[in-house]
Amino acid sequence: MEQQLTIKKVLNNNVIIAAHPSYEEVVLIGKGIGFNKSTGEDVSFDKADKTFLLSNEQEKEQYVNLLPHIDEALIDFMNDILHHIEARMGQELNQHIHVALTDHIAFAINRAKKEMQFSNPFLFEIESLYPKEYQVATEVVTMIYDQMGIHFPEGETGFIALHIHSAVTDKTLREINRHNQLITRLVGIVEKTMDVEIDKKSVDYHRLVQHLHRAIDRVYQGESAGDEIRLAEMLKQEYPVCYNLAWKLIKVMQKQLNKPVDESEAVYLTIHLQRLTHKS
Structure with missing residues (x-):
């Protein structure tokens, strides 16, 4: 039997909010699903091409306020986009992407139509940190x-890659951007201290950024990179400039993250810095 839900609000011809016996409210998206429908009427759950929950009241209000300003054809197309992202990432996306990505793409379309130019200061870091998300974007x-x-x-x-990463990791964009800003700052310190311009397309740059990203994750998880006391002493003697720079980066991380960074990170950062600056 088809499951019948009760319409609570018709947002437009293709989107409605309905009462669900298990989830209270669900958003149903489907071609013409809201056409000539009214609050209180029944609608078949099977008629929806896409369903999602908006348990966060703020996100629900944002979505309701957003839809009147978006062409209905774009809402339908967003359904195809989200299906594609889920299929390519091989997992369900956090529900908040329905609001955040729809909002972002709608404004991006307006910017493109007005030929407004802007730059993404974290583009190289995003491509390096989230290659799969970047490809899907x-x-x-x-x-x-x-x-x-x-x-x-x-x-x-x-920016679209960041939204995808946020939806698959359940991290907020603010949190992700804060980490990207820190990594960009650390790379800038390396370039200034060593007086080099790092090739952002190089494998060694990619490895350094990946390591910094994992180091930040280890800080939050309270993990250690390993016990490498003897190796640390050797690197300190062999590559004093890179070793001192590694500690400079660690102190910046500690200050911005407001958490202690394990001393073993200096070993691996020194290796990355030596390899990278030597080639530069």
């Missing part, structure tokens, strides 16, 4: 161009 940008003829600047690919 590139595919989303291609889908938008094929469907709407709108060309997004490269910076938008980075």
Whole structure:
């Protein structure tokens, strides 16, 4: 039997909010699902192409306020985009992406139509840290161009990748951006201290950024990178500049994260810095 739900609010022809026996309220998205429908009427759960929960009241209010300003064709297209992201990432996405990514892409389309230029200062870090998300974001940008003829600047690919990463890790964009800002700052310190311009496309840069990202995660999880006392002494003697720079980075991390950073991180940072600055 088809499950019948009661309509609580019709947002537009393609989106309704309905009462669900288990989840209180669900958002149903489907072509024409809200056409000529009214509050209190029944609707078949099976008619929805996509369903999701908005248990967070703030997100629900944001979504309700957002929809009147978005073309209904875009809402339908967003359904295809989210299906594509889920299929490519191989997992369900956190529900908040329905609000956040819809909001972002709608404004990105407006920016592109007005030919507003902007840059994404974390583009290289995003591509290095989240290669799969970045690839899927590139595919989303291609889908938008094929469907709407709108060309997004490269910076938008980075922002979409962050939304995807947020949805698969359940981390907030604020938290992700804070970590990216810290990594960008640390890389800047390396370039200034060593008086080099690091090739952002190089394998060694990629390894350094990946290590810094994992080091930040270890700080939050209270993990150690390992006990490498003898190796630390050797590196301190062999590569004093890189070793001292590693400790400078650690102190910046400790101050910004407001957490202690394990001393063993200096060993692995020194190795990365020596390899990277030697090639530079």
